[in-house]
Amino acid sequence: MSSTSQPVLRVRVTAQDAETLRALLRDARPDVGGRPRRADDGSCSIEAYATAEQATALEREGVSVTTIENATATGRARQAEVGKGDRFAPADAVPHGLAVKA
Amino acid sequence: MTYLNITEVDSAVTSLATAYPATSELIDLPEPSVEGRAGHALRIGATPAGTHDCAVLIGGVHAREWGSCEILVHFAADLLEAYEAGTGLVYGGTSFTGDQVRKILDELELVVFPLVNPDGRLYSQTVDPMWRKNRDPAQSGGDPDRIGVDINRNYDFLFDFRTAFDPAAAPRVSDDPSDLVYQGPRPFSEPETRNVRWLLDAYPRTRWFIDVHSYSEDMLTVWGDDENQSLDSAQNFLNHVFDHRRGVPGDAYAEYLPKSDADDSKVLAEQFCTGVQGVRGRAYTPMSGFQLYPTCGTSDDYAYSRHRADEHKGKILGFTVEWGDQRGGFHPPWPQMERDVLDVDAGLVQFCVSTLV
Numbered sequence: 001m002s003s004t005s006q007p008v009l010r011v012r013v014t015a016q017d018a019e020t021l022r023a024l025l026r027d028a029r030p031d032v033g034g035r036p037r038r039a040d041d042g043s044c045s046i047e048a049y050a051t052a053e054q055a056t057a058l059e060r061e062g063v064s065v066t067t068i069e070n071a072t073a074t075g076r077a078r079q080a081e082v083g084k085g086d087r088f089a090p091a092d093a094v095p096h097g098l099a100v101k102a
Numbered sequence: 103m104t105y106l107n108i109t110e111v112d113s114a115v116t117s118l119a120t121a122y123p124a125t126s127e128l129i130d131l132p133e134p135s136v137e138g139r140a141g142h143a144l145r146i147g148a149t150p151a152g153t154h155d156c157a158v159l160i161g162g163v164h165a166r167e168w169g170s171c172e173i174l175v176h177f178a179a180d181l182l183e184a185y186e187a188g189t190g191l192v193y194g195g196t197s198f199t200g201d202q203v204r205k206i207l208d209e210l211e212l213v214v215f216p217l218v219n220p221d222g223r224l225y226s227q228t229v230d231p232m233w234r235k236n237r238d239p240a241q242s243g244g245d246p247d248r249i250g251v252d253i254n255r256n257y258d259f260l261f262d263f264r265t266a267f268d269p270a271a272a273p274r275v276s277d278d279p280s281d282l283v284y285q286g287p288r289p290f291s292e293p294e295t296r297n298v299r300w301l302l303d304a305y306p307r308t309r310w311f312i313d314v315h316s317y318s319e320d321m322l323t324v325w326g327d328d329e330n331q332s333l334d335s336a337q338n339f340l341n342h343v344f345d346h347r348r349g350v351p352g353d354a355y356a357e358y359l360p361k362s363d364a365d366d367s368k369v370l371a372e373q374f375c376t377g378v379q380g381v382r383g384r385a386y387t388p389m390s391g392f393q394l395y396p397t398c399g400t401s402d403d404y405a406y407s408r409h410r411a412d413e414h415k416g417k418i419l420g421f422t423v424e425w426g427d428q429r430g431g432f433h434p435p436w437p438q439m440e441r442d443v444l445d446v447d448a449g450l451v452q453f454c455v456s457t458l459v
Contacts, residue, residue, distance in 0.1 A: 005230070005246070005247070008232045010431060025272065025395070026270070026272035027272075029272070029274075029276075029281075031234075031282050032274075032395075033317060033318075033428075033431060033432065034317055034318035034424075034427075034428055035318045035320065035393075035394050035395070035424075047428060047431075049232060069431075071231075071232060071431065071432075072230075072231060072232060074231075074431070074433060075166070075226075075230075075231020075232060075432070075433050076231055078105075078168075078231065078433040078435070079227055079228065079231060081104045081105050081435070081436045082104060082105045082106075082107050082168075082227045082228075083104045083105060083106055083107045083110050084107070085109075086107075086109045086110055086113050087110055087113075088110060088113040088114050088116075088117040089113060093117060094117045094118065094120075094121040094179070095114045095117060095118060095175055095176070095178075095179040096179055096183060097176040097177065097178075097179040097180030097181075097183065097191075097447065098176050098180070098193075098440060098443050098444050098447070099176075099180045099184070099191040099192055099193050099444070099447065099448075100191070100192040100193075101180075101183060101184050101187055101189040101190070101191065101192075102189055102190060102192050102197075
């Protein structure tokens, strides 16, 4: 599956069983996040990142695709949480880890 | 606090080296990135380089997995500050004594390279947040959708995947430049990948290698190309008799891993997970990379394979952290990322403590 400049959706791909999901991953080669999770009913799901068109193409017999979020939009919003400038430029500015030192 | 931009990651490493000259040293990586950015790593240890066995930790390989850099910067800062102050470290419910911190810096060498792929991170943090690869245009033919190489498919381990794998295996790698997991035209074609190889060569006492990625709350051990087995040494990545047979679960082929290495890897992965879980209860899973999906050209397999491909190289147990869960995806809100940093840093300190037992 190609990279693209179109918005990327985070979707949950749920297959009726592990073999169906394996076949989908093998044939469609979606961009995936995390690893497959198996439910009590035997179904298997994995998160994938795809354009709307690509997400539709993942749907087939025994497979459902549910949109979780617009990952591109979330990522763009998160870009506002990236530092500006250089917090460690001052000579006395040193990173401190998040652990309590005790 | 917010995510670090690429200037800040590098500045953080430099600042730590300046602030703790007795226990750290700035390492200039030999090659600039594709876009010309210099990289730096940090050697941590209270004894001269080469005195003790070494653990190399890298992050920021996949551009969109932002928090990997923060995890390693904070990990280094925690150890250096606690050692100088003579304190322990407390990560929620996981804590380490001052003696344990002292032992890590006195008896182990750490090399921390938090930002392997600065060009990709910059692009992800300013343009396309979902960008994964580096920014190498060499194979793009001018098409922006064909820019970049997946650095974590560019190492020399079963690089010729069409020969190495069973056609039914579908390893997560590609020779198509438009693909997110494009391997590049040849092993180590990318300067970012060569910098990591240089570290392993420059620190020949490296015994452990950890590559920090996201996400799935796993601690992966070798191998990534197939299931592990410890009974038949002939079934190995160097043996061409098994070409076109790798990568299918449950079949006759499985990649050889000596039992002692399998056991050591398992113990260290479990210790990492124990450290993580103690913080606030997140249950990371220790497992081999193949259980995530079949791959080749990855850093952890390359690190371990080196001593099998070249008997003059030391043995390195390779690991990949997949931090974070499905709630956060690749870009957790910063408050959630802070909790992930605490989790993983506790696991990494526990890992280091466990190497010294």
